Amino acid sequence: MIKIEDLSVAFGETEAVRHVNLDLVEGEILGVVGESGSGKSVTALTLMGLAADTARVTTGRILFDGVTLREAGSPCDKRLYRSYQGARMSMVFQEPMTSLNPTQRAGRQVEETLRLHTGLAAAERKEKVLEAFRAVGLREPEKVYASYPHQLSGGMRQRVMIAMAVILEPELIVADEPTTALDVTIQNQIIELLRKINETQKNAMLFITHDLNLARRLCHRVAVMKDGRVVEQGPVEEIFRNPKEEYTRRLIEAVPSRMERRKDIREVFQEPVKGDFRNTKEEYTKRKVAVSGAEERTSQESAQSAAPVLEVRNLSVYYQDGNVSFLSGDRKNWQGERLSLRERLSGTKKEWVVSGADFEIYPGESLGLVGESGCGKTSLSKAILGMNCHIQGEIRHHSIRPQMIFQDPYSSLNPTKTIGWLLQEPLRAAGALDKSRAMTKGDMVAAAYDMLRKVGLEESYFSRRPSQLSGGQRQRVSIGQALITSPGFLVADEPVSALDVTIQAQIMELLQRLQQEMRLAYLFISHDINVVYRMCDRIMVMKEGRIIEIGETEEIFEHPREDYTKLLLRES
Amino acid sequence: MKYLGKKTITLIMTLFLVSVAAFLAFQIIPGDVVMSILGTEATPEREEQLREELGLGDPPAVRYLNWMTGVLKGDLGVSYRYSKNMNEMMPVAELIGDKLPVTLWLAAVSLALIVLVSIPLGVLWVRSGSRVLDAALGVITQATMAVPSFFLGILVTFVFGIILKFFAPGGYISYQEDFSGFLGYLLFPALSIALPKIAMTARFLRNSMLTEVGTDYVRTAYSKGCTKRRVMYVHVLRNAMMPVVTFLGMIVAEIVAGSIVIEQVFSLPGIGRLLISAISTRDFPVVQILILYITFVVIFVYFLVDILYRVIDPRISGK
Numbered sequence: 001m002i003k004i005e006d007l008s009v010a011f012g013e014t015e016a017v018r019h020v021n022l023d024l025v026e027g028e029i030l031g032v033v034g035e036s037g038s039g040k041s042v043t044a045l046t047l048m049g050l051a052a053d054t055a056r057v058t059t060g061r062i063l064f065d066g067v068t069l070r071e072a073g074s075p076c077d078k079r080l081y082r083s084y085q086g087a088r089m090s091m092v093f094q095e096p097m098t099s100l101n102p103t104q105r106a107g108r109q110v111e112e113t114l115r116l117h118t119g120l121a122a123a124e125r126k127e128k129v130l131e132a133f134r135a136v137g138l139r140e141p142e143k144v145y146a147s148y149p150h151q152l153s154g155g156m157r158q159r160v161m162i163a164m165a166v167i168l169e170p171e172l173i174v175a176d177e178p179t180t181a182l183d184v185t186i187q188n189q190i191i192e193l194l195r196k197i198n199e200t201q202k203n204a205m206l207f208i209t210h211d212l213n214l215a216r217r218l219c220h221r222v223a224v225m226k227d228g229r230v231v232e233q234g235p236v237e238e239i240f241r242n243p244k245e246e247y248t249r250r251l252i253e254a255v256p257s258r259m260e261r262r263k264d265i266r267e268v269f270q271e272p273v274k275g276d277f278r279n280t281k282e283e284y285t286k287r288k289v290a291v292s293g294a295e296e297r298t299s300q301e302s303a304q305s306a307a308p309v310l311e312v313r314n315l316s317v318y319y320q321d322g323n324v325s326f327l328s329g330d331r332k333n334w335q336g337e338r339l340s341l342r343e344r345l346s347g348t349k350k351e352w353v354v355s356g357a358d359f360e361i362y363p364g365e366s367l368g369l370v371g372e373s374g375c376g377k378t379s380l381s382k383a384i385l386g387m388n389c390h391i392q393g394e395i396r397h398h399s400i401r402p403q404m405i406f407q408d409p410y411s412s413l414n415p416t417k418t419i420g421w422l423l424q425e426p427l428r429a430a431g432a433l434d435k436s437r438a439m440t441k442g443d444m445v446a447a448a449y450d451m452l453r454k455v456g457l458e459e460s461y462f463s464r465r466p467s468q469l470s471g472g473q474r475q476r477v478s479i480g481q482a483l484i485t486s487p488g489f490l491v492a493d494e495p496v497s498a499l500d501v502t503i504q505a506q507i508m509e510l511l512q513r514l515q516q517e518m519r520l521a522y523l524f525i526s527h528d529i530n531v532v533y534r535m536c537d538r539i540m541v542m543k544e545g546r547i548i549e550i551g552e553t554e555e556i557f558e559h560p561r562e563d564y565t566k567l568l569l570r571e572s
Numbered sequence: 573m574k575y576l577g578k579k580t581i582t583l584i585m586t587l588f589l590v591s592v593a594a595f596l597a598f599q600i601i602p603g604d605v606v607m608s609i610l611g612t613e614a615t616p617e618r619e620e621q622l623r624e625e626l627g628l629g630d631p632p633a634v635r636y637l638n639w640m641t642g643v644l645k646g647d648l649g650v651s652y653r654y655s656k657n658m659n660e661m662m663p664v665a666e667l668i669g670d671k672l673p674v675t676l677w678l679a680a681v682s683l684a685l686i687v688l689v690s691i692p693l694g695v696l697w698v699r700s701g702s703r704v705l706d707a708a709l710g711v712i713t714q715a716t717m718a719v720p721s722f723f724l725g726i727l728v729t730f731v732f733g734i735i736l737k738f739f740a741p742g743g744y745i746s747y748q749e750d751f752s753g754f755l756g757y758l759l760f761p762a763l764s765i766a767l768p769k770i771a772m773t774a775r776f777l778r779n780s781m782l783t784e785v786g787t788d789y790v791r792t793a794y795s796k797g798c799t800k801r802r803v804m805y806v807h808v809l810r811n812a813m814m815p816v817v818t819f820l821g822m823i824v825a826e827i828v829a830g831s832i833v834i835e836q837v838f839s840l841p842g843i844g845r846l847l848i849s850a851i852s853t854r855d856f857p858v859v860q861i862l863i864l865y866i867t868f869v870v871i872f873v874y875f876l877v878d879i880l881y882r883v884i885d886p887r888i889s890g891k
Contacts, residue, residue, distance in 0.1 A: 050794055053701075078800075085797035093795075098788040103810045103885055112806075113796045148886040164796070 001026050001204055002047075002172055006060035008072075009039075010229075013132050016042040018228040021057065021270055023174070024204040026058055029195075031207045031219030031236065033251070035500035036471075039228035040208050044174050046070065046160075047206070048091050049081035065171065087117040090165035092194075094177040096157035100149040106157075107145030110164045117168060129178045132163040136193060143277040154373075155186035159193070166197050169222065173197075174206045179214065183372040183527065191218050210500060218242060223483070265511065307398055308360035309489040309521045315393035317354035317376070318381045350390070353379045354545045357393070361559055363488060366515065366522040368536030368553070370529055370568065375547040377525050381491045389509050399488030399521070401430065401483075407494035409474035415464040420462040422447035426485045451480040456510060472503035483514065489521045496531060508535055533557060541565045559566065573838040579878075583871050587864060591643075594863040598856045605854055607612070618889065626652075639860075649857040664857050668846070668865070670845050671883055673747055675842035677837070681762035682769070686823065690770045691809075694777030694816075699804050711773035713732065723846055725764040725837035732760055762836040765831055769823050776819050780812040785812075813884050821877035828867040828873065 002024040009017040017039040019199060023031050045051040047062055049069065053076075061071040064084065065084045090113075101109055107129055112491040114125045126145070133141035136159045151156055158178060165173055175194060178487045179187040183301045193220060198205050209215050215222050216236050223233040224245065239556060356374040361367045370379050382388045384395055385404055399443055403426070406412040413422060424444045431438035439447070455476040466474055482490055492511070496504040508531070514520060526532045532539060532553075541549040541555045541564065549562045560566045588693060606622050623629055627638060641647060646665070654662035697709050729807075733741035734760050739760055745753040784790065785808060795805045830844030843862065850858040 048789055082797045082799065085795055091790060093788060095788055099792045101789040101793070101807050101811070102887055104807070109792075112793075114800070116797050146817075150887045161792070164792075201604045206747060364612065 001065055002206075003063040004043070004047065004060070005063065007040055007043065007057065007062065008059040009051065010056050010058050011052075011054055015058070016055070016228055017046070018357055018461045020228075020230050021081055021226075022223055022233075024206065025203040026171070026204055027198065027564065028221065029207055031209060031215035031222040032225060033209055033212055033215050034225035035210055035251075035502065037227075038225040039175055040225045041176060042228075043225070044091070044206060044208050048089060048174055049076055049078070049085060049166060050091070051076070065463045065571055077555070078228070083111075086113045086170075087168050087173070088170050090168075090170045092158070092161050092173065095181050096161055097149075097181065099161060100157055102149055104148070105145070106147050106152065110160065110167060110411070113164055113167055128167065129163070132167045133160075135293050136160075136166070136197075137189070143500065149331060149338045153183050155189065158186075158190055159294040162190075162193060162197070163331050163525040166201060166203075169201045170203060171219040172206070172210070174202050177210065178207075180209070180211075184529075185372065187214075187565060189537075200343055205241065208364040212240075214502075220393075224251065224354060254505045264567060295425060303477045307361050308362050309397070309399040310361045310402070310523075312357055312359050312384065313392070313394040313396070314353050314382065315354065315357040315380070315391060316352055317379045317388060317508060318350040318392075319350045319379075320350065320390065325397045354383065354467040355462050357547050359523045359540060359547065359550060361489065361520055361523060364515065364519045364537040365538065366524050368532035368539040369523060369525045369542060370527065370532050370539060371542035372527060375542045377542050379491060380542070381493055381523060381525055383490055401485050401487045402491065403485065405475075405482050405488045405490060405492040405495045408498050409471050409478055410462065410498070413474055415466050418463050419452070419469070420445070420448050422466075422477060423451050423480050423484055426481055430485050447484060448528070451484050454483070454514065455480040470503075471499050472506060474509050475499060475503075479507075479510065479514070483518065483520075484516065488519070489523070491525070493525045494527065495524075497528060511535065513567045541568065577876050583868075583875070586871055587867060589865045591640065591860070591864055592636070594860045595632075595639065598691055598860065599632050599677060601854075605652060605856065606686040606720065628719065643861075645863075648861050650853055651850075651858050651859075652857040653853050662859050668843070668861065669842055671843050671846050674840055675830050675844065676828065677747065677755065678758055678762055678765070678831065678835075678840065678842060679824065681822055681829050682765040683757050683820075685762055685766035686769045687820070689766070690773035691777060693770070693774040695804050695809060695861060697774065697778045698781045698808075699800060709774070713775050716771035717768050717775075719768065721768065722833045722837055724767055725761065725834050728760050728764045729837070732763075737862075744839055744841070757838075758840075761831075761834045761840060764837070765834050773816060773819060773823075774843075775802055776814060776817050780815050781808050783813045784808045810884055817877055817880050817884065821873050821880075827867045846870040 002022075004020055004022040007017055007020045008015055008039060012021050016561065020039070020043055022032070022043075026333060032040045032043065042051060042055065046055060046057065047069075057070055057072050057074075062069045065088075069084070071080065100106065107126070109246070110129045113124050120128065130141040133144055138144045138156060138159050143418065144156065146153065149160075150324055152160065162178075173194075178194070179190050183189060191214070194205065194207075197203070199408065205496065207219055212222075217553065219236050221234060222236045222239050223230045224239070224247065225231065226247050232243065232248050240252065243252060286453045323382060357380055359367070369377050369380070379388065381404070387404060417425075424447070427439055427444045427447060449462060450499060452459055452461055455475075457476055457480075458472060461469070461473070461477075466477070467479065475498075479495075495511070496507050499507060511522070512535070515522060524532060524535050526535075536553055539549075540547050540554050541556070541562065543564050549556065549560065549565050556565065557569065560569060582786065600670065605626070606619050610622065619652075627635060630638070648664040648668070650661040651664050651667055652661075654667055693709075697706065700706070716847060729741045732738040739757055743757070745757050747754040783803070784837050789805060789811075792809060794801045798806070828843055830847055832844035832848060834840070835842040835844040837850070843865070846858065847862050849855075850862065
């Protein structure tokens, strides 16, 4: 029904999509899988007539039910497209947070599709929208109808987006990474919803994702894209069972999976280590003792063998909520404690986001912290690093200058500075704080070059700027920045979740190598339980501000105690 | 409600501080009011008498209190300069009450021009996508912004008054006599005020909209089959208005406080001209009240802008 024939799309001189052939029949879900820059989104947007005006179709054409929508050489016929968009073809976008207009009520935004394509009266339109809301599993359709997007959760917004896309039962739905921005439990609900819609409405669906596993769960067929080309295409199970292309195989392998044991890393540890780290093996053994000892801390031996780098005792973190009125009758906080006069006068109350966290991290250990967004994992890590002073309880550091690696390597590096400057900055800061640690300029430059090598970048990167680096390279710089003051302890907040899978694997490898070389302890935060599995010795599971389960990685994966942990494991 | 209370308290405190500052300032400025009123007719007896009449004999704190209680009761004092007739001095309230409508109407007409022209212009600018129009509007707005307002006033007078004869330059028509004639006359000074502001607002709106047109929700709107025009007016405009509203607020505060230059050029008897003459003749009661008025206007307009924010962007009040 939908045919993309020999499609090439170029921006200026660079070709983003090269000779792509795809076709879709009624009721079929085709997955387009590829990493960022593979051309999958450009293909989808061109199909939808939403690509930027600067995008030119240089070869091929797009056919929709026999009608040529777009052809090489001719510009996008917007009038023709408008009669299809929303009515016969629609799109679900990646970011439900930003894809809805923040200043319009959700109902009105969905209703607009009806207003544009049908002659229904206002009351009928509203009834139809409410019906669509019910169909996508929104429990209080009236309330959602009158809500602004910011009043809805991420999952609800994505349901609104889907309602908007399916309300006129279009023949084609293009879903561009519709679950990437959502928590795992929500992800599955959305996938199920898409499957249900596909079954009832029999639409053709183009499902774009970077996640092969996701494609495997939903799609009938899969096309793998790389550098603008479709390198492999076929039924999904066939692709998984025997990938013909080297690239497809790499993609499948790069996905962190529980099938893959962490033995490879352990084996590395067993090998004699070169350089200054002769005693690593000993330390590793010691560490193992310490880790297992953590569970029965009465053991004398463990207390002697290794002191933790970080102890957190009964830690609670709160934010000041500025919405308390002095005059209102609300004189108690949610824990039922009376608000103090000061809290009432200043119009703020404490909103607890983490309560009663209690754990420790040992040298050379990776402690994973998993939980869904909003569970308090970032608040906890910020409190540990002293970036949030609204705490109760105790944080005891036994390492100097713990550092942090951030999630988004694109926005966390100052774009106006060179890599060399960025790497030296922590040294300058340390020198300014403590004159005895101040280094000469030459020493700092030398340290920066040294760090470049350690994180696997060439020396020529010293004078480059962040915009000239890829995401993976930038994350290497972030890691270098965190390590240059040789801290014993690092907090890594989702360090790989903004990266493509093959790059993810490289960065995880780097983190593991550095951990072993420098005997680092990590607090490794992630929503991706498979990444945590691969990286961590022990895992903490967090839910609604509390640590509900903590234990050795294998133990947690094989015998989870809490229902929530089981849910997390099952869903991902 | 709580928000309103907070704002009111801020307003009162600011007005109080400004009133003290204004009062103190005129204690420090050199020159004796009594002497300047009496001029050559000064004799020690008359000086003494006038000083008594104006209450200048009391210590400053007492005078401030007297003045302030008067203001709070609605008695704004009397002008040192203007007199109603031979025996009576001109109350400040009456003096300002006479001039205020001129300034307020001038502001209203200017604002209407600014909003009605700049918003469609800004949208058109973004919507057209034509390079020629883009460059032309760029040059025109730049030039309009750069011309000083007094010169623009002269230009408008020359073009519309002398060449086209749409109005009689200098022939101000009082609003008490002929209201529609008054508005007709105001159109031209309002145009002189509005032109550079239209250019600035249109530019502002264009830039603000350009940052919005690349956002995800705009793409969503197109994916539903919206026309470009609909996307611009229904989706983009409201989101792009935030910075523009701030800017419009600044403009309103400025013109409601009295456009000194334009009132001068078009010989309009408004607040701006009154302020100038009151300052140059040391008519302190008038100046003090005008300062309080301007302060009040500025704060009140910003308060309105704040309210508008909440109307435009539901996320603000939701927090």
